[in-house]
Amino acid sequence: MIDIKGVHKSFGAHHVLQGVNMKIAKGESMVIIGGSGTGKSVLLKCILGLETPDAGSILVYGQEADQGDRDAFLARFGMLFQGAALFDSLPVWQNVAFRLLRGAGKLSKTDARDLAVEKLRRVGLRADVADKFPAELSGGMQKRVGLARAIAADPEIIFFDEPTTGLDPIMSGVINELIREIVVEMGATAMTITHDMSSVRAIADKVAMLHDGAVQWSGPIAKLETSGNPYLDQFLHGRAEGPIEAVR
Amino acid sequence: MQLIERSLGAIGAATLGFCTTIGRVILFALRATSHIFRPPFYGRELAQQLMQIGYFSLPVVGLTALFTGAALALQIYSGGARFNAEAVVPSIVAIGMVRELGPVLGGLMVAGRVASSIAAELGTMRVTEQIDALTTLSTNPMKYLVAPRLAAATLAMPVLVAVGDTIGIMGGYLVGTNRLGFNASAYVQNTTDFLQFQDIASGLAKAAVFGFIVALMGCYHGYNSGRGAAGVGRATINAVVSASVMILAANYILTEAFF
Ligand SMILES: Nc1ncnc2c1ncn2[C@@H]1O[C@H](COP(=O)(O)OP(=O)(O)O)[C@@H](O)[C@H]1O
Ligand SMILES: [Mg+2]
Numbered sequence: 001m002i003d004i005k006g007v008h009k010s011f012g013a014h015h016v017l018q019g020v021n022m023k024i025a026k027g028e029s030m031v032i033i034g035g036s037g038t039g040k041s042v043l044l045k046c047i048l049g050l051e052t053p054d055a056g057s058i059l060v061y062g063q064e065a066d067q068g069d070r071d072a073f074l075a076r077f078g079m080l081f082q083g084a085a086l087f088d089s090l091p092v093w094q095n096v097a098f099r100l101l102r103g104a105g106k107l108s109k110t111d112a113r114d115l116a117v118e119k120l121r122r123v124g125l126r127a128d129v130a131d132k133f134p135a136e137l138s139g140g141m142q143k144r145v146g147l148a149r150a151i152a153a154d155p156e157i158i159f160f161d162e163p164t165t166g167l168d169p170i171m172s173g174v175i176n177e178l179i180r181e182i183v184v185e186m187g188a189t190a191m192t193i194t195h196d197m198s199s200v201r202a203i204a205d206k207v208a209m210l211h212d213g214a215v216q217w218s219g220p221i222a223k224l225e226t227s228g229n230p231y232l233d234q235f236l237h238g239r240a241e242g243p244i245e246a247v248r
Numbered sequence: 249m250q251l252i253e254r255s256l257g258a259i260g261a262a263t264l265g266f267c268t269t270i271g272r273v274i275l276f277a278l279r280a281t282s283h284i285f286r287p288p289f290y291g292r293e294l295a296q297q298l299m300q301i302g303y304f305s306l307p308v309v310g311l312t313a314l315f316t317g318a319a320l321a322l323q324i325y326s327g328g329a330r331f332n333a334e335a336v337v338p339s340i341v342a343i344g345m346v347r348e349l350g351p352v353l354g355g356l357m358v359a360g361r362v363a364s365s366i367a368a369e370l371g372t373m374r375v376t377e378q379i380d381a382l383t384t385l386s387t388n389p390m391k392y393l394v395a396p397r398l399a400a401a402t403l404a405m406p407v408l409v410a411v412g413d414t415i416g417i418m419g420g421y422l423v424g425t426n427r428l429g430f431n432a433s434a435y436v437q438n439t440t441d442f443l444q445f446q447d448i449a450s451g452l453a454k455a456a457v458f459g460f461i462v463a464l465m466g467c468y469h470g471y472n473s474g475r476g477a478a479g480v481g482r483a484t485i486n487a488v489v490s491a492s493v494m495i496l497a498a499n500y501i502l503t504e505a506f507f
Contacts, residue, residue, distance in 0.1 A: 050380045071386050079384045085377040099385045102288070149385075 001026040001189060002047065002157070007056035008213075009042055016042050018213030019056070024206075029183045029190045031200050031221075033235060034210035035244065040193045041082055043210070044159045047191075048077060060157070071103075078155035082162050082193075084146035086134035093130035096120060096148045119148040124174050140166045147175065151182060158182065160192040164199050176202035197236065200224075209235060211244060276468050283388070283395040293396040301362050301397070301463070302404030306411065308361055309354045313412035316349050317341060317419030325428050337428065338435045339442035341420035346443065346451045350413040352499050355458030358405065359491040363466040366397055367487035370470025371480035379471070394467045398460060405459025406452040413451065450506040457502060458495050465491035 002024040009017040016039040024030045032040050045051040047058050049065030058065060065073060086095050096116035100107045107115065117127045123144040134142055143166055150158055160179060164172040176199050183190050183203075192203055200207060201221065208218035209232050217229040224236070234242030320341050328334045370393060373379050382389045417439060424430040466487045473483040 045380070048384060050383060074384060074386045077384060079381070081377045081381055083376055085381040087373075087378055087381070098387070103386055 001061060002191075003057075003059040003062075004043075004047070005057050005059075007043070007046060007058060008054045009039070009046060009051060010054055015213060017046070017053070020210070020213070020215055022208055022215055022218065024189060024191060026189055027183070027187050029179070029192070029203055029205045031192045031194060031204035031207050032210055033194065033200060033207060035235075036195075038210045039213060040210055041161055044079070044161060044191065044193070048074070048079065048159070075153075076156045078150035078153065078158040080143075080146045080150040080158075080160045080163055082165075084134075084139075084142040086142055086145055086149070088134045091131050091133055092120070092137070092145050093117065095134065095145060096130075096152050098149060099153045116148070116152065119152050120145070122151075122178060123148045124171055140168070140171065143167065144171075144175070147178075154186060155188065157189045158191075160190065160194075162193055162195065164194060164196050172196065172199065173202075179203050272472075273464070273468055276471075277464055280390055280394040280398055280464070280467065283391040284399050286391075288391070290392055290396055293392060294400055297396045297400035298404055300365075301358075301400050301459075302408060305358050305361055305404075305408055308357050309408045309412045310415045312353050312357050313345070313350060313416035314419040316353055317345055317416030317421075318423045320344055320349065320416075321420040321423040321428065325424075334428075335438070337424055337430070338420065338438035341424075342417050342439045342443045343447055345416040345420070346413045346447045348451075348499075348503070350409050350416055351451050351454040351458060352495065354409045354412045354455065355405070355462065355495045355499075356492055358401075358408065358459070359462050359465075359495060360488055362401065363462045363487040363491040364484050366463060366466025367470040367473070367484045368480055370394075370467060371473030371483040374471060374473045375475060375477075375480055389471075394471065397463045397467055401459040401463035402456050403459070405462070406455040409452060409455035410448075413448075446506075450502075453506075454499060454502050457498055461494045461498060462491045465494065 002022075004020055004022040007017050007020045008015070020039075020043060022030075032043070034040055042051060046053045047060065047065065049070070052066075060073070060076075063073065086092075087098070090098070093113050093116040094101065096119055097107070097112035100112045100115060101109070113130070117130050120127065120129060125141060125144055125148070129137065129141065129145070134145065137145065143163070147160070147163055150160070163179065164175050167175060179190060179192065180203055182188050183205075190203070192199070194200060194203075204221045206218065206220055207224055209216045209229075211231050216231040217227055219227065224232070227233070230243045233239075234244050240246050321337055324337050324340045324344075325334055328336050328340075370379070373393070379389045379393070382392060421432075421435055421439075424435050425432050469483040469487040469490070470480075473479045
């Protein structure tokens with residue numbers, strides 16, 4: 001359903017993506033792993049049309065991001081940004097309910113607020129957080145508000161950029177379960193970026209490893225340990241020696 | 249020879265860069281302006297910006313005008329005394345304030361206060377991906393962030409300047425009556441007699457243009473801010489500097505047009 005073919009993206013002389021190929025089927029949970037700075041976040045932004053690839057094509061339901069009705073295209077997506085990207089001029093509940101408060105299918109204020117509180121509960125936040133401002137929350141709490149915002153409108157396709165970074169192990173477990181639930185119960189398609197191997201095992205149907213601007217390995221979660229791919233093995237076992245150079 | 253070649257190359261590159269920037273700003277302005285007139289409209293954001301840009305700038309603009317009017321009265325008196333023309337003080341203070349100093353100084357003060365705050369706010373939103381987040385939530389950032397600021401500044405600035413003009417004339421009146429020995433009612437009479445509708449209208453038209461420039465520069469530089477805190481800092485400086493220079497340039501052009 002998401003079909004990425006030969007995507008290239010450079011920033012000046014910095015070639016971040018150099019021919020990424022990836023296919024994600026409907027209702028599938030794809031996890032992308034790879035060192036920091038390998039362009040995982042940039043890839044998600046290319047799919048959403050927030051960055052324009054220099055070459056290659058990205059089709060979502062057979063449609064390019066910049067073709068056709070952009071509003072309808074974006075209405076299908078939910079996105080959790082790596083830095084949460086909450087609107088700091090709005091209280092938490094208005095952040096979560098941002099999409100529900102405007103546009104077609106707009107809810108009344110009280111309904112939107114109730115829904116926001118319910119979504120906050122699902123990410124492990126109490127109702128009293130709803131009236132706070134993002135700046136009053138810790139990094140991990142902001143991340144979870146961002147997660148609540150991403151799932152608030154029950155999107156078909158959800159992107160999670162490092163959903164458990166900055167969370168304690170117990171809360172990570174809660175979030176992993178939540179993402180799994182969203183995929184299984186709501187039938188959503190998910191793409192998750194993570195460095196956390198316990199998340200990978202909890203969330204993924206399929207895993208793709210990004211390095212040097214391309215997918216070095218991809219396959220079902222069951223084959224993760226027995227891939228025989230030197231890049232993947234080095235990453236899984238956290239070794240300093242291997243094909244991935246750790247510059248010191 | 250090589251030196252000439254290299255410096256010519258540098259001048260050429262700078263010229264090209266300058267032209268591209270102008271083109272980008274014009275496109276940005278056209279796109280943003282078109283969003284002001286097309287639905288959906290964000291009334292709450294517009295009201296908020298009217299408060300931020302208009303209401304909260306009143307003290308700065310008022311104080312600037314008060315002291316400028318007062319100083320102007322003294323200067324015109326000392327200049328006028330050389331031709332035995334002290335009596336022109338009230339009318340020249342009024343004309344000078346309304347046609348030139350009210351809009352220009354008000355515009356520059358608002359450039360310092362508002363262009364910087366818009367650039368810093370939008371720049372931070374760009375850097376922390378809030379602008380990207382808006383897009384993914386099906387909200388056009390041009391419409392939601394830029395259009396209300398442009399509209400608010402263009403609407404608020406003439407009102408601000410009208411208030412500033414009045415306060416500036418009052419500053420001249422205070423100095424004129426208390427320090428220069430003018431008769432109070434004669435001062436007021438003289439002010440109103442010589443002030444024409446065209447003076448006021450041209451000053452307020454200038455103010456609207458300056459308001460637009462201030463918001464446009466703040467939004468353009470903030471929206472296209474570079475990465476990190478340094479990027480936001482640069483955006484803020486560029487917004488204030490370019491808004492100020494553009495206000496002065498536009499002032500000359502408009503003054504020629506209304507001449
Ligand atoms: N807007 C941008 N301008 C310049 N460089 C960028 C931009 N966005 C990302 N990069 C660079 O692209 C590389 C990949 O970034 P990113 O996708 O965020 O990495 P990660 O895989 O850790 O998510 C980084 O080196 C980053 O500096
Ligand atoms: Mg990233």
